[in-house]
Amino acid sequence: xxxxxxxxxxxxxxxxxxxxxxxxxxxxxxxxxxxxxxxxxxxxxxxxxxxxxxxxxxxxxxxxxxxxxxxxxxxxxxxxxxxxxxxxxxxxxxxxxxxxxxxxxxxxxxxxxxxxxxxxxxxxxxxxxxxxxxxxxxxxxxxxxxxxxxxxxxxxxxxxxxxxxxxxxxxxxxxxxxxxxxxxxxxxxxxxxxxxxxxxxxxxxxxxxxxxxxxxxxxxxxxxxxxxxxxxxxxxxxxxxxxxxxxxxxxxxxxxxxxxxxxxxxxxxxxxxxxxxxxxxxxxxxxxxxxxxxxxxxxxxxxxxxxxxxxxxxxxxxxxxxxxxxxxxxxxxxxxxxxxxxxxxxxxxxxxxxxxxxxxxxxxxxxxxxxxxxxxxxxxxxxxxxxxxxxxxxxxxxxxxxxxxxxxxxxxxxxxxxxxxxxxxxxxxxxxxxxxxxxxxxxxxxxxxxxxxxxxxxxxxxxxxxxxxxxxxxxxxxxxxxxxxxxxxxxxxxxxxxxxxxxxxxxxxxxxxxxxxxxxxxxxxxxxxxxxxxxxxxxxxxxxxxxxxxxxxxxxxxxxxxxxxxxxxxxxxxxxxxxxxxxxxxxxxxxxxxxxxxxxxxxxxxxxxxxxxxxxxxxxxxxxxxxxxxxxxxxxxxxxxxxx
Amino acid sequence: xxxxxxxxxxxxxxxxxxxxxxxxxxxxxxxxxxxxxxxxxxxxxxxxxxxxxxxxxxxxxxxxxxxxxxxxxxxxxxxxxxxxxxxxxxxxxxxxxxxxxxxxxxxxxxxxxxxxxxxxxxxxxxxxxxxxxxxxxxxxxxxxxxxxxxxxxxxxxxxxxxxxxxxxxxxxxx
Numbered sequence: 001x002x003x004x005x006x007x008x009x010x011x012x013x014x015x016x017x018x019x020x021x022x023x024x025x026x027x028x029x030x031x032x033x034x035x036x037x038x039x040x041x042x043x044x045x046x047x048x049x050x051x052x053x054x055x056x057x058x059x060x061x062x063x064x065x066x067x068x069x070x071x072x073x074x075x076x077x078x079x080x081x082x083x084x085x086x087x088x089x090x091x092x093x094x095x096x097x098x099x100x101x102x103x104x105x106x107x108x109x110x111x112x113x114x115x116x117x118x119x120x121x122x123x124x125x126x127x128x129x130x131x132x133x134x135x136x137x138x139x140x141x142x143x144x145x146x147x148x149x150x151x152x153x154x155x156x157x158x159x160x161x162x163x164x165x166x167x168x169x170x171x172x173x174x175x176x177x178x179x180x181x182x183x184x185x186x187x188x189x190x191x192x193x194x195x196x197x198x199x200x201x202x203x204x205x206x207x208x209x210x211x212x213x214x215x216x217x218x219x220x221x222x223x224x225x226x227x228x229x230x231x232x233x234x235x236x237x238x239x240x241x242x243x244x245x246x247x248x249x250x251x252x253x254x255x256x257x258x259x260x261x262x263x264x265x266x267x268x269x270x271x272x273x274x275x276x277x278x279x280x281x282x283x284x285x286x287x288x289x290x291x292x293x294x295x296x297x298x299x300x301x302x303x304x305x306x307x308x309x310x311x312x313x314x315x316x317x318x319x320x321x322x323x324x325x326x327x328x329x330x331x332x333x334x335x336x337x338x339x340x341x342x343x344x345x346x347x348x349x350x351x352x353x354x355x356x357x358x359x360x361x362x363x364x365x366x367x368x369x370x371x372x373x374x375x376x377x378x379x380x381x382x383x384x385x386x387x388x389x390x391x392x393x394x395x396x397x398x399x400x401x402x403x404x405x406x407x408x409x410x411x412x413x414x415x416x417x418x419x420x421x422x423x424x425x426x427x428x429x430x431x432x433x434x435x436x437x438x439x440x441x442x443x444x445x446x447x448x449x450x451x452x453x454x455x456x457x458x459x460x461x462x463x464x465x466x467x468x469x470x471x472x473x474x475x476x477x478x479x480x481x482x483x484x485x486x487x488x489x490x491x492x493x494x495x496x497x498x499x500x501x502x503x504x505x506x507x508x509x510x511x512x513x514x515x516x517x518x519x520x521x522x523x524x525x526x527x528x529x530x531x532x533x534x535x536x537x538x539x540x541x542x543x544x545x546x547x548x549x550x551x552x553x554x555x556x557x558x559x560x561x562x563x564x565x566x567x568x569x570x571x572x573x574x575x576x577x578x579x580x581x582x583x584x585x586x587x588x589x590x591x592x593x594x595x596x597x598x599x600x601x602x603x604x605x606x607x608x609x610x611x612x613x614x615x616x617x618x619x620x621x622x623x624x625x626x627x628x629x630x631x632x633x634x635x636x637x638x639x640x641x642x643x644x
Numbered sequence: 645x646x647x648x649x650x651x652x653x654x655x656x657x658x659x660x661x662x663x664x665x666x667x668x669x670x671x672x673x674x675x676x677x678x679x680x681x682x683x684x685x686x687x688x689x690x691x692x693x694x695x696x697x698x699x700x701x702x703x704x705x706x707x708x709x710x711x712x713x714x715x716x717x718x719x720x721x722x723x724x725x726x727x728x729x730x731x732x733x734x735x736x737x738x739x740x741x742x743x744x745x746x747x748x749x750x751x752x753x754x755x756x757x758x759x760x761x762x763x764x765x766x767x768x769x770x771x772x773x774x775x776x777x778x779x780x781x782x783x784x785x786x787x788x789x790x791x792x793x794x795x796x797x798x799x800x801x802x803x804x805x806x807x808x809x810x811x812x813x814x815x816x817x818x
Contacts, residue, residue, distance in 0.1 A: 082720065159724065281653065288657070301667040315668050323661055330654040337650055374660065377667045534745055534769075541718055541745050543770065565745070565771070565781070572781075593770060 003072050006060035007151040010101070013053035013108060014141035017134045020046045020111075024131030028124050028200065040123050044115040047130050050137070051112025058092075058105040061150055065092040071157035074098060074150050080161040082539060090174030096298065096314070097150035099177055103294070104140045106185040110214075111137065114189060120638060121210050122202055129196030136188055139321040147317045176232060180225035180252055184290035186218025187255060190262065191287035194280045195329055198336045203276045204343075208269035211283065213631055215263050218286075220623040222256040227616030238574030238589045240509070240604045242612055245393045250373040251293030254366060258286035261362040264355045272416060273343040274352055278359070280340070284333060288326040289366075295322055301377065347418040354411035361404040368396045398452050405459045405497060408490055409466035427469065435462030446505065453505030457498055464494035481629025489622025496615025502584075502608040513598040523605030525586055526550050530558075532599060540566045545590040545599065547577070561590040561601075585609050680778040684793050685712075685786075688773050690766025693743050693751055700740055700766030706792035709817035710738040711810070713762070714774060714784040716746050717754035721801035722783045726758035728802040733761040737814060740764040742773050744782050785810070789817035 023046060027039040064072050065088050068081040078098075079091040087094075093102045111133040118126055144150065193211040197203045229252065234242040243249065262282040268275045299315025346352040372388045379386050413427040439458035446454065467490035471479050512520040519528040531546040542564040550556040559577035566573065579586045584607035591600025685702040692699035705712065713729065715722045733739055741762040743751055751765070768774055777786070779797075787796035787810065795817040802810065 080720075160720075284653075295664070299668060301664070319661075319665060319668060327654065327657055327661065330657050334651040334654050338647060374663065378663055381663060381666050536718055539720065541716070543745075592775070593772075595772075 002060050002063055002067075002069070003151040003153060006057045006064070007149070009053050009057035009060065010141065010144060010151070013050050013057060013104075014138065014145065016046055016050035016053060017108070017137040017141060020050055020134035021131050021138065024127045024134060027127035028131060036123055040127065043127060043130055047115035047133070048112040050134070051109040054105040054108035058101055061098060061101060062089055062092045064151075065089060068161065070159070070161055071154055073152045073154040076154050076158050076161045078161065080539070082160075084538065086171065086174060093177055094174070097144070097148045099181070100140065100144055100148055101150050102178060103181050103185060104137065104144060106181055107133070107137055107140065107188055110185055110189050111192075114192075114214075118210055120206055120634075122200070122206075125196050125200045125202045125207065127196075128199040129192045132192035132195040132199075133189065136192065136325060139324065143314075143317050143321065147314050176225060176229050179221050179228065183218045183220075183222030183225055183252075183259075184255060184294065186214050186221060187259060187283075187287045187290050189214040190218065190283045191325075191329065194283035195332065198280060198329075198332050198340075201336065201339055203269075203280060203340045205270050205273050208266050208279065209634060212263075212266050212270055213627060213634075215259060215266055215283075215286075216623055216627040216630065219256070219259045219263050220620050220627065222252065222259060223616060223620040223623060226252050226256055227613050227620065230616070231613045235576055235578055235587075236573075238576045238602075240576075240587050240589070240602070240606075242503070242609070245372070245388075245390050247373050248297050250369050251296045254369055254373070255286055255289040255293060257362050257366040257369065258282060258289050261359045261366070262286050264358055268352050268355050269343070272346065272352060274346055275356070275359075276340050276343045277337045280333060280337060282359075284326070284329050285366075288322075291318070291322045291326060295319055296373070346416075349414070349419050349421060349424065351411060351414045351416045351419075354407055354414050357407045358404065358411060361400055361407060364400050365397055365404070368400070369393070372396070398456075401497075402452075402456060402459055405456075405463050405493070408493060409459075409463040412470045412486060412490065413466060428466065431462045431466035431469065434465040435459055438462075449505040453501040456501035457505070460494040460498040460501065463497075464491055467491045467494060481632065482626045483629075485622045485624070485626025485629055487622070488625060489619045492615045492618025492620075492622055494615070495611050495618055496613075499608055499611025499613075499615060502611065503606050506607040507609070508605040510603040512601050512603070513594070514601060515596075515598050520601065520603070522586070522603040523607075524551050525603075525605060527588070527601070527603060529599060529601060532593070535562065537564075540564050542575070543590065543593075545588075545601065547588055547601070549579070549586065559586070559588050561588045563590050563592075580610060583607055680794050681797055682793065682795075684791075685788065686776040688766070688776060690742060690768055690773055693746070693748055693765045693767035697762065698764045700742060700764050703792070705740060705788050706790060708738065708790055709795070709814045710740060710788050711814070712786040712788055713739055713741045714744060714777070714779050714782050714786075715741055716744045716782045717750040718746070719744075719782040722754075723758055725783055725801035725803075726761075728804060728807050729761040730759045731807055732802075732810065735811060737811075738763050740766075742766045742768050742777075744768050744771055744774055787813045787817055 020043065023039060023043045027036055027043055030036050030039070061074075064075050065079055066085070068075065068079055068088065070076045070081075074095060074097050075091075078095045079088055083091070092098045111130060114126075114133065115130055118129075121129070190211050193207065193214070197207045229249070230242050233244065233249075234240075262279065265275045265279045265282055269279045295315065295318045298318055301315065372393055376387050409431055410424065410428065413431075414424060435458045438461040439454065442449070442454045442457055467487055470483055471487050508523040510520060510522040514520055514529050516529055516532060519526060521527065526549070528548040529545060530548045533544055533546070535542045535544045542562040544560050544562045547559040547561065548556055549559060557579065559579055561577040562575035564573045564575050574589050574591075577588045584605065587604040587606060589602040591602060593599045685705060688700065688702045690700045700712075711732065729739060739761045741764065743765055745768070755762075766773065774782075779786075781799070783801050785798040785802060786794050787798075789795040796810075796813045798806065798810065
């Protein structure tokens with residue numbers, strides 16, 4: 001019964017989306033008519049109901065997983081009655097159908113949110129925006145209904161399910177996809193705003209202010225998703241790296257890069273009424289990257305370490321949606337943006353100028369990642385099999401990323417509209433000195449280290465100093481929250497880059513084959529293989545090593561890396577054991593044993609590697625502060641207007 | 645010129661779209677096939693796990709087609725496939741087993757509870773035999789032909805509708 005109710009709710013939501021599109025059409029067409037108010041009220045309610053129905057449908061799917069209803073195909077294929085409860089719930093979205101339902105649900109709920117809370121946009125533009133949101137929804141409802149029904153029954157029912165990919169049985173990963181999806185779908189709202197503004201030729205500060213919280217929200221979730229995903233890959237996959245340039249990773253990075261650029265250009269549009277066409281373009285590109293990411297992950301046309309169910313029909317369906325929505329929006333852009341009047345102008349040396357530079361550099365990075373990700377596909381079309389890995393991306397991106405660090409440091413030091421080089425040089429004196437001193441120190445102390453890494457660390461120190469400059473000589477309690485947000489986010493970038501550079505410059509790796517009782521060293525650590533013993537868990541068995549570690553004359557501690565083995569479905573995983581110290585992490589992995597009784601042990605000493613994710617957390621926190629600050633200020637402004 | 649520039653994003657999109665669509669039309673061959681099928685069993689001599697059953701010496705597994713079942717008492721799908729193994733035994737098939745990372749007590753209890761279809765049980769404490777066989781998990785079942793070669797590899801538990809298929813594979817392996 002639950003499955004049928006879920007399917008019914010899904011179809012009803014789809015029907016409401018259709019109605020929403022038609023009502024929005026009417027409201028946008030008769031925007032000048034005074035009676036359009038009734039139509040707008042109806043439109044807002046329809047969007048809200050559509051969101052609630054989708055939410056109900058998704059809640060019912062979770063209920064099926066919680067009850068382990070094996071008469072539902074999706075549950076039987078992705079769950080097991082003996083699984084811990086948290087993974088039963090996560091199983092609802094840890095698969096293709098469920099995650100697409102989650103996608104649609106977030107999309108519909110976000111549309112309902114726009115309908116509920118957006119009060120500042122002109123009626124016509126809001127109607128066009130809700131219409132665009134409904135149009136995207138209809139495509140994905142059709143995808144669910146015709147190509148991936150999550151509620152399909154299994155007849156006869158099976159006694160028990162096949163389980164969930166054990167790599168996914170990890171709290172980090174249970175919440176990784178929903179986080180990314182919230183980001184992807186938040187960008188769909190920005191896309192709908194851009195389409196609405198293009199349709200109604202209404203591109204201005206009001207539109208930018210309406211769109212900004214959605215971009216910020218999406219960007220926060222993408223930041224958290226990427227940071228958490230990187231840390232998950234780092235400790236779960238057991239290869240000691242934190243970024244692989246895998247197509248699926250790039251699929252989440254590309255929308256983030258576009259959203260970061262959009263976030264900065266939308267601020268120019270909101271505060272200075274500049275960069276109109278460029279902001280619209282970025283809003284379209286950001287969502288195009290979300291959809292492309294979904295397509296790459298779902299279609300399996302690129303070889304990735306992340307195994308997903310591969311199905312050409314589904315790939316074709318998403319590709320068709322991509323063609324209709326993105327192609328349609330870009331055609332609209334080509335036809336309409338010429339009529340969008342140019343906004344205010346500004347001089348080259350100004351806050352706007354620095355933001356344009358930031359946008360250009362981010363776009364270059366996005367372009368390189370895009371080309372690197374899709375190049376194997378182009379080569380395949382030409383009959384060549386190849387893959388592009390870290391060497392290409394590192395070589396191409398490190399110089400651009402370092403230039404971006406400089407631009408990020410300079411931006412907040414500049415005034416809006418116009419500034420001069422002398423004033424900038426004066427304000428940049430302290431950060432530049434900080435970077436110079438750290439470069440000299442590092443160059444002298446860490447002789448063997450890679451030059452680019454040393455430069456990166458020095459620049460990140462400069463960026464950190466420059467980042468706090470905007471609050472340095474201000475009354476801290478009167479500093480607006482969104483300024484704090486910017487300061488903390490930029491500081492996060494500095495921290496993250498310092499972590500990446502430190503890891504690549506100073507990490508030490510050791511691969512040893514040792515017998516029980518023998519020892520080896522890595523960096524400042526002495527590691528003894530004390531014991532190999534079996535371990536049995538709820539749905540796995542494992543061989544576990546007991547490693548005794550001592551740093552110099554310090555206190556000894558123990559680590560327990562495992563070679564874990566799951567039965568449903570049969571899979572081996574490496575459970576790395578990691579210890580986090582103030583100045584870095586010791587990362588240990590147990591490999592295979594050989595006939596002579598020796599065991600492979602992989603060890604890494606990674607100085608300051610944790611800064612990478614700490615920085616990611618700071619970036620997200622900065623975004624959150626900016627979001628709260630912006631929303632509060634908007635509300636205060638609109639109240640002030642109401643009383644005026 | 646400027647008008648043309650405004651249409652450039654659409655042009656670029658169409659190029660990428662075409663590229664991606666072509667990649668979708670001709671997907672590569674991604675079927676996974678075990679490298680072990682058709683090869684002789686690797687030479688293994690596994691000690692007996694239970695007092696009343698011999699261990700598994702792979703060189704002796706020939707003469708007539710048989711099944712080699714990789715299982716463990718802690719493996720849940722192994723419980724699900726137990727009735728099918730009993731059916732196969734009743735059909736006259738000789739079934740030998742390799743117990744992965746298991747203990748004598750646990751296996752004794754498992755066989756008492758779910759039935760005992762096995763002629764021999766080899767003890768593989770550290771999964772070494774499993775790795776040598778190219779097996780990726782439990783349960784897994786190999787059809788061994790009369791010459792001692794691996795004729796077929798069944799990954800995962802044996803379901804009811806697999807029984808007839810396995811009997812056909814055994815027939816072919818004669």
